[in-house]
Each structure stands twice: as structure tokens, then as C-alpha cells.
Amino acid sequence: xxxxxxxxxxxxxxxxxxxxxxxxxxxxxxxxxxxxxxxxxxxxxxxxxxxxxxxxxxxxxxxxxxxxxxxxxxxxxxxxxxxxxxxxxxxxxxxxxxxxxxxxxxxxxxxxxxxxxxxxxxxxxxxxxxxxxxxxxxxxxxxxxxxxxxxxxxxxxxxxxxxxxxxxxxxxxxxxxxxxxxxxxxxxxxxxxxxxxxxxxxxxxxxxxxxxxxxxxxxxxxxxxxxxxxxxxxxxxxxxxxxxxxxxxxxxxxxxxxxxxxxxxxxxxxxxxxxxxxxxxxxxxxxxxxxxxxxxxxxxxxxxxxxxxxxxxxxxxxxxxx
Amino acid sequence: xxxxxxxxxxxxxxxxxxxxxxxxxxxxxxxxxxxxxxxxxxxxxxxxxxxxxxxxxxxxxxxxxxxxxxxxxxxxxxxxxxxxxxxxxxxxxxxxxxxxxxxxxxxxxxxxxxxxxxxxxxxxxxxxxxxxxxxxxxxxxxxxxxxxxxxxxxxxxxxxxxxxxxxxxxxxxxxxxxxxxxxxxxxxxxxxxxxxxxxxxxxxxxxxxxxxxxxxxxxxxxxxxxxxxxxxxxxxxxxxxxxxxxxxxxxxxxxxxxxxxxxxxxxxxxxxxxxxxxxxxxxxxxxxxxxxxxxxxxxxxxxxxxxxxxxxxxxxxxxxxxxxxxxxxxxxxxxxxxxxxxxx
Numbered sequence: 001x002x003x004x005x006x007x008x009x010x011x012x013x014x015x016x017x018x019x020x021x022x023x024x025x026x027x028x029x030x031x032x033x034x035x036x037x038x039x040x041x042x043x044x045x046x047x048x049x050x051x052x053x054x055x056x057x058x059x060x061x062x063x064x065x066x067x068x069x070x071x072x073x074x075x076x077x078x079x080x081x082x083x084x085x086x087x088x089x090x091x092x093x094x095x096x097x098x099x100x101x102x103x104x105x106x107x108x109x110x111x112x113x114x115x116x117x118x119x120x121x122x123x124x125x126x127x128x129x130x131x132x133x134x135x136x137x138x139x140x141x142x143x144x145x146x147x148x149x150x151x152x153x154x155x156x157x158x159x160x161x162x163x164x165x166x167x168x169x170x171x172x173x174x175x176x177x178x179x180x181x182x183x184x185x186x187x188x189x190x191x192x193x194x195x196x197x198x199x200x201x202x203x204x205x206x207x208x209x210x211x212x213x214x215x216x217x218x219x220x221x222x223x224x225x226x227x228x229x230x231x232x233x234x235x236x237x238x239x240x241x242x243x244x245x246x247x248x249x250x251x252x253x254x255x256x257x258x259x260x261x262x263x264x265x266x267x268x269x270x271x272x273x274x275x276x277x278x279x280x281x282x283x284x285x286x287x288x289x290x291x292x293x294x295x296x297x298x299x300x301x302x303x304x305x306x307x308x309x310x311x312x313x314x315x316x317x318x319x320x321x322x
Numbered sequence: 323x324x325x326x327x328x329x330x331x332x333x334x335x336x337x338x339x340x341x342x343x344x345x346x347x348x349x350x351x352x353x354x355x356x357x358x359x360x361x362x363x364x365x366x367x368x369x370x371x372x373x374x375x376x377x378x379x380x381x382x383x384x385x386x387x388x389x390x391x392x393x394x395x396x397x398x399x400x401x402x403x404x405x406x407x408x409x410x411x412x413x414x415x416x417x418x419x420x421x422x423x424x425x426x427x428x429x430x431x432x433x434x435x436x437x438x439x440x441x442x443x444x445x446x447x448x449x450x451x452x453x454x455x456x457x458x459x460x461x462x463x464x465x466x467x468x469x470x471x472x473x474x475x476x477x478x479x480x481x482x483x484x485x486x487x488x489x490x491x492x493x494x495x496x497x498x499x500x501x502x503x504x505x506x507x508x509x510x511x512x513x514x515x516x517x518x519x520x521x522x523x524x525x526x527x528x529x530x531x532x533x534x535x536x537x538x539x540x541x542x543x544x545x546x547x548x549x550x551x552x553x554x555x556x557x558x559x560x561x562x563x564x565x566x567x568x569x570x571x572x573x574x575x576x577x578x579x580x581x582x583x584x585x586x587x588x589x590x591x592x593x594x595x596x597x598x599x600x601x602x603x604x605x606x607x608x609x610x611x612x613x614x615x616x617x618x619x620x621x622x623x624x625x626x627x628x629x630x631x632x633x634x635x636x637x638x639x640x641x642x643x644x645x646x647x648x649x650x651x652x653x654x655x656x657x658x659x660x661x662x663x664x665x666x
Contacts (some may be wrong), residue, residue: 045381097427125387125389128388321424321464322424
């Protein structure tokens with residue numbers, strides 16, 4: 001196991017914050033008060049928590065459609081996220097963005113976008129600005145295995161390597177693009193991280209269900225990038241538990257079996273780390289229950305505030321176009 | 323103080339003066355730092371500002387993201403395309419990110435990128451090197467689209483773009499690059515959404531931007547020979563569009579001819595005619611006419627190419643048609659690219 005007791009505790013609590021939030025929101029979804037297509041991060045928490053723990057507050061994070069975990073792990077405002085899902089004025093985009101466009105500039109969550117691979121290049125541009133201004137900040141781009149098939153992924157890796165930019169590419173390989181398995185979409189002979197190496201950047205495969213391994217790999221990657229040696233890619237193998245978009249389980253759809261899903265649920269990063277920390281005497285089961293209770297209270301409050309918040313006035317609909 | 327310089331030198335001067343004043347401006351694009359510097363428009367900026375003017379890999383899709391990401395972190399990128407046809411590869415970033423950033427994310431500052439795209443014409447540029455994509459770009463709220471026709475506007479609109487807060491596309495016309503004109507020495511911005519009356523007239527309003535404003539002026543001279551007085555309106559920016567200026571001209575002449583470098587279907591000319599129908603139909607003494615390339619891709623072979631683009635003669639003849647006059651315009655006016663020897 002990597003990391004000090006403090007780091008491991010922080011990783012557990014970061015993952016729990018994502019899981020509790022996502023599960024509570026997923027449970028509320030059928031009420032139809034949140035009307036925005038939502039790609040839940042349940043099952044993929046370890047990547048966001050592990051990478052974020054290796055970052056500084058002034059590092060900039062970019063994400064795709066499945067952005068809740070990345071937003072929360074980087075310190076994104078919970079209330080602003082929940083209000084955004086409810087389409088309210090207090091939302092992080094004022095009700096104009098929705099689930100797939102989360103942003104919190106104060107927390108360094110610059111932009112998320114629903115178009116596959118789009119923000120990979122935007123992160124590279126942020127890194128270009130950091131490099132031009134001689135800052136030692138870095139940009140992180142999270143994307144899935146689906147985005148790897150887009151030309152922009154390859155253009156971005158090429159550009160970042162040629163320009164030696166401070167950007168960390170984090171591929172969350174969850175094995176499916178919507179319902180289509182990786183085997184239908186990419187050559188089995190060359191892994192994603194091997195393709196990154198083909199562009200001349202260091203790249204490592206990581207078990208995306210071992211949060212401490214993700215943290216350790218991210219720490220190495222960040223050290224490499226901050227020392228001015230250019231971009232780095234992590235390929236984190238992970239798994240989404242719920243349907244591609246929406247709150248339901250989907251093992252009765254035929255593209256994957258319940259036993260497939262159960263095998264990953266069995267490996268749950270949160271449960272594993274919790275058991276280890278308790279066994280190591282770092283924390284007690286009661287403490288973990290207390291943390292979870294506090295998180296539940298926070299989310300309940302956020303939902304209540306969001307429900308009570310106003311919708312943006314229709315007269316303001318045009319504002320911000322220019 | 324104004325003096326006479328070319329369109330290309332006016333562009334160069336805008337870059338140099340704005341980069342001098344604002345360290346956050348940088349210039350990227352294919353060939354911006356080579357000896358020719360995009361027909362001389364980036365040579366002086368490169369000489370003075372070195373690494374702030376740099377060539378990049380061929381990756382229009384990613385480059386769109388790169389300039390947007392840099393702008394999101396406070397920079398002011400100027401991104402140059404030697405042919406605007408290549409910008410189709412960047413449309414996702416321009417339309418889905420740049421145009422929507424400020425609105426969708428609710429950030430106080432948007433992503434003020436400046437994109438220069440050059441429209442080609444003549445010497446067999448062909449189907450993929452002489453399109454002009456203003457209609458494609460102007461369709462999307464959140465962007466500005468400018469099409470300067472004079473050296474002063476080429477400088478002033480670029481200055482405005484580099485000082486403004488809106489993602490702005492400036493389409494320059496290669497056929498105008500050698501044209502001289504009076505240009506203020508100081509970096510004087512030309513606002514977007516403000517058209518110009520290039521020539522006063524009573525009988526017919528000709529609306530045309532970029533090279534078509536120049537061609538409309540040549541057409542107006544032909545029309546004068548047969549006693550027709552044409553008013554020439556250069557909208558200068560396609561989005562926002564100075565509709566008030568066009569409408570008041572149409573209301574005064576009662577006749578409208580719209581000329582465009584691009585096709586009629588869903589094009590800029592369609593927008594102008596639609597607005598005329600919506601706002602000043604009663605003032606029209608005759609149905610409006612559009613003068614545009616015919617509805618097919620651009621051919622290469624010289625006689626076909628010569629027949630393809632709107633010319634002073636075709637514009638003048640359209641005006642005569644609107645006037646219900648039987649004369650035809652003089653055929654001796656040379657093609658605007660007559661002396662162009664290529665390749666680009």
C-alpha cells in the first residue's frame with residue numbers, strides 16, 4: 001500500500017464524497033426534478049480521487065461528459081453542482097450548462113464538455129498558456145477510452161509532445177463506449193498507453209480500482225511534468241456500474257452480464273480501502289460511518305437548497321451570449 | 323495620420339501594434355514564422371516578438387482547442403489559416419466550445435480568440451481553396467464574423483478583434499492583399515456591427531462585403547455610365563450585422579441587389595433578402611436579386627473559373643435587371659485577379 005495514513009484517509013473520504021453524492025442523486029433522479037442527461041461516476045471514483053490528491057489547487061482540470069467525480073475530487077462546489085442539475089440560478093453554470101458542462105474556476109475545474117475528446121485539446125491549450133507564462137502549474141485532461149478513437153486525442157498528444165507542455169493525460173478506460181466494447185473499437189495488439197508512448201511521452205497503465213496505485217502513479221507523473229519534461233499519460237482501467245447515461249443498473253440489456261458487473265462491484269475501491277484502513281488501525285468503522293453520515297447530511301442540504309432555489313428568469317435567457 | 327498602405331501591410335501593422343501593447347497576444351498557424359509569413363502579414367511580428375509567433379503541427383481540430391484553452395487562461399491567441407477552407411476541420415472547437423463558452427459556463431470572461439482565415443480566388447484555386455465560409459460561421463450565436471474590404475478595415479477590425487472579448491473570425495480576401503488604401507497609423511479599432519456606405523446613390527442598393535464590396539464599387543462605376551446611380555453598402559461584419567444601415571438604404575432606393583463571395587442557398591445573401599422581406603418589403607419597388615457563385619463547386623479551368631465568380635459586369639447587369647432596364651454592362655472591365663500568377 002502506498003501513501004501515509006493521512007493520504008489514505010483523504011483518498012477514502014474523497015471517494016466517499018463522490019459515491020455518496022452520486023448514489024443519493026441517482027436515487028432522486030426518477031422524481032424528474034433534475035432534467036439533464038447525467039453520466040454517473042459510480043464505480044469510477046478512484047481515478048478522480050487518486051489523481052486529484054497529487055495536484056495543487058492552482059492546477060487546472062478538464063473533463064468530459066462523465067465529469068461529476070473529477071469536479072468533486074478537485075474540490076468543486078457541491079451545492080453549485082447540485083443546483084446546476086436542478087437547473088437553478090445557483091448552479092455552477094447558472095442553469096445553462098447542466099451535468100456535462102460542470103465548471104468551478106475557484107477549484108481549478110475549468111471546463112467539461114459532452115463532445116468526445118473536445119476538452120483534451122483545450123487542456124493542452126491551458127498548458128500552453130502556463131508554459132508561455134513560465135508557471136509551474138499543470139493541466140489535467142480526463143477522458144474515456146471512447147475519446148481515444150477521436151483524431152483530436154492523437155493531434156493533442158502530438159502537439160503536447162512537440163511543444164513539451166505540462167499536461168497530464170488521464171484515460172479512464174472503462175471498457176465500453178456507451179454499449180460498444182473496446183474490442184469492437186480499438187486494436188487489441190496495442191494498448192492505449194502504448195499508443196501514447198508512440199508519440200514519445202511516458203505512459204503507464206494503472207489499476208483504476210486501486211486508489212493508492214492511482215495516487216502513486218499520478219504523483220510520479222506530476223513530478224515528471226512539473227520538472228519541465230513534458231506530457232505524461234496514465235491509462236486507468238476502471239468500470240462504470242450504472243447505465244451509460246442515467247441512474248439505472250443495466251445488466252439486463254444484454255451487452256454485459258450481471259456477473260461482469262458483480263465482479264467489479266466485488267472489487268469496489270471504497271470498500272477495499274475502508275477495510276484496509278480499519279484493519280491497519282488508521283480509522284474505525286464508527287468513524288467511517290460518521291463521515292458517511294456527514295456526507296449524507298451535506299447532500300441532503302444541497303438538494304434542499306437546490307429545490308428551494310429559483311429558476312433563472314426567462315428574461316435573462318440571452319445574457320452571456322456575448 | 324493616415325497614409326496609403328496595402329491590405330496586407332495593414333494586417334501586419336495591426337498585429338505588430340497590438341502585440342506591442344498586449345503581452346498576452348500570440349500568433350499561431352501554419353507558416354506564420356517562416357520567411358514568407360503568410361504573404362508578409364506575420365513577418366514583422368515574428369521579427370519583433372520571436373517566440374510569440376510560432377508555427378504549429380497540422381492539427382486544426384486540436385489547434386482550435388489549444389487556442390481556446392490558452393484564452394481561458396488569460397491569453398489572446400491569434401490563429402491564422404492561409405485558406406479558410408481548412409477551418410472546416412476546426413468547426414467543432416469554434417462552434418461547440420468557443421461560441422458557447424461564456425454562455426454555457428457562465429464565466430465572466432469568455433474565450434477571446436481571434437481567427438484569421440484567408441479566402442482564395444483565381445489561377446485555378448479550385449473547389450477546396452476558394453470557398454468563403456462566412457455563412458457557416460455566422461450561423462452560430464456567440465461568434466463575431468468580419469469580412470474587411472479595405473486596408474483600413476483590415477487593420478481596424480483585427481485591432482478590434484484583438485482588444486475585444488468575443489471569439490472573432492476575420493475572413494480576409496487574398497485578392498485584396500495588394501490593394502492600397504488610406505490607413506490610420508494608430509491602431510484604431512473598427513467596431514463589429516457597424517457597416518459603411520462606400521458610395522452614395524439613389525436608384526439601387528448593392529450590399530456586398532469583402533471582395534464583393536470592391537466589385538460592387540466597380541459595378542457602380544459601370545452603372546454610372548448608363549445613368550444608374552447605385553448605393554454601395556459594405557456591412558463589414560456579417561455577425562453582428564448592421565441591419566439598420568442596410569434597411570435605411572433600401573428604403574431610400576427601393577431596390578436591393580446582394581452580392582456574395584459564397585453561394586445563395588442558406589447564405590449571407592439569403593439573410594439580407596429575408597430581413598428585407600421582414601422589415602421593409604413595402605419599400606421595395608422590385609424583387610431583390612442575389613449575385614453569387616452558381617450552385618456548384620468552383621471549377622479550375624480558366625474559362626469556367628472566370629464565369630464562376632461574381633464580376634462587376636454580373637453585378638451591374640443584376641442592377642439593370644432590378645431597374646427593368648434593357649442595357650447590358652460594359653464587358654471590358656478586367657477580372658480582379660487578372661494579374662495573379664499563383665500559386666496561392
